[in-house]
Amino acid sequence: MATEINKQLGDNVFLTTIDAAASWARANSLWPMPFATACCGIELMSTAASKHDLSRFGSEVMRFTPRQCDLMIVAGRVVMKMIPVLQRIWLQMPEPKWCISMGACACSGGVFDTYAVVQGIDRFLPVDIYIPGCPPRPEQLIKAIMDLQDKIKKTGTYDAREFKLRILPDGPKRFDEDELVRIRERNGFKLDEPKYDPIH
Amino acid sequence: MTAATNMKEVLESKLGGVSLVWSAFRDQNRVAVPASHIAAALQTLRDAGMDQLVDITAVDMLEYPGATDRFEVVYLLLNTTSGERLTVKTHVNEPELKLPSACPVWFGADWLEREVYDMFGIVFEGHPNFKRLLLPDAFESFPLRKDYPVKGRGERHNFPIITRAES
Numbered sequence: 001m002a003t004e005i006n007k008q009l010g011d012n013v014f015l016t017t018i019d020a021a022a023s024w025a026r027a028n029s030l031w032p033m034p035f036a037t038a039c040c041g042i043e044l045m046s047t048a049a050s051k052h053d054l055s056r057f058g059s060e061v062m063r064f065t066p067r068q069c070d071l072m073i074v075a076g077r078v079v080m081k082m083i084p085v086l087q088r089i090w091l092q093m094p095e096p097k098w099c100i101s102m103g104a105c106a107c108s109g110g111v112f113d114t115y116a117v118v119q120g121i122d123r124f125l126p127v128d129i130y131i132p133g134c135p136p137r138p139e140q141l142i143k144a145i146m147d148l149q150d151k152i153k154k155t156g157t158y159d160a161r162e163f164k165l166r167i168l169p170d171g172p173k174r175f176d177e178d179e180l181v182r183i184r185e186r187n188g189f190k191l192d193e194p195k196y197d198p199i200h
Numbered sequence: 201m202t203a204a205t206n207m208k209e210v211l212e213s214k215l216g217g218v219s220l221v222w223s224a225f226r227d228q229n230r231v232a233v234p235a236s237h238i239a240a241a242l243q244t245l246r247d248a249g250m251d252q253l254v255d256i257t258a259v260d261m262l263e264y265p266g267a268t269d270r271f272e273v274v275y276l277l278l279n280t281t282s283g284e285r286l287t288v289k290t291h292v293n294e295p296e297l298k299l300p301s302a303c304p305v306w307f308g309a310d311w312l313e314r315e316v317y318d319m320f321g322i323v324f325e326g327h328p329n330f331k332r333l334l335l336p337d338a339f340e341s342f343p344l345r346k347d348y349p350v351k352g353r354g355e356r357h358n359f360p361i362i363t364r365a366e367s
Contacts, residue, residue: 080356081336087362115343115352116335123357126364163364 023156026070026096027149028058033069033093035086038076040103040135047138059145066092071148073141074125077105079116083124090125096160098152100144101127104134207248207286214244230287238290239300242275246305250277250286253306256313258320262346269293271320275302292322301326319344 048054063069066089104110107130109119129144221232233241254276261267269291277286301324302309313324314333321342
């Protein structure tokens, strides 16, 4: 019977699930919100420009209002004054939404280990894909978007219930700063008395 | 150099009896003025032709070799007609971290003084709009002081965490 229908319909009709169909559509029409704060933003612009041409992967419609976006690309370092802005923009984006943390600074603070720079946006926001590099090449960003598309196609559901399963941040573990001191002491390098307030 | 000597004569005639410490390094002239006389000194210099205030900044001299005062506030002045420059320094100590504002003399001192307050906590009295410039208003420390740790006191991590379940 099935083969009879198949013969009549041929390649004109596919059978699939609603989840797969919705995820397929979403994965190939990611609208990024460019949250570019530093030099990674230049690479982000270059990725969208003609040489690397992000639109080949269905992700070129950069929108500057979060209401129309479903992918936030945090490109660059985020200072403590910017975190409330970043969180508000994230909350304004409609579901389903994803987040790419682009570059060393957004992932971990990079070399800016100071009082003002947040040591990784994943401390305050859920992040799906991390891109290393300082700044990353446009190819890396394209690869990250392709990885995210794979992730959406594999785990996506039409009512976004997969997000409810991911409550805890699933990023890399935070680096224990005292671990460096312990390693040095174990190897025999005694540290001097801290000159100033040692609270980090 | 003749112009700078002129500046020296003008200052010393106006501020008679005040101990001014002059020094020079590679044609850069500097004068240290006591904090009690800084307003009169700046007004005198402005009237004598120093019409541009290039910058106000400060230095924390904590643990600096040979330093006797905690903070050194530095005014960089420029005469746009003759091109001569003068560095005016003054010193303040805790708990009296106060200086008269230079805003009545040069209006450009507005943001410069707010930045010095933001980073060092030195209060400029008579400023028209005195509050923090760069850091959030809720910030309580003054991060460019030497006794403030480079990594802060946890201000950078004092935010709510948004998880997938909440957003």
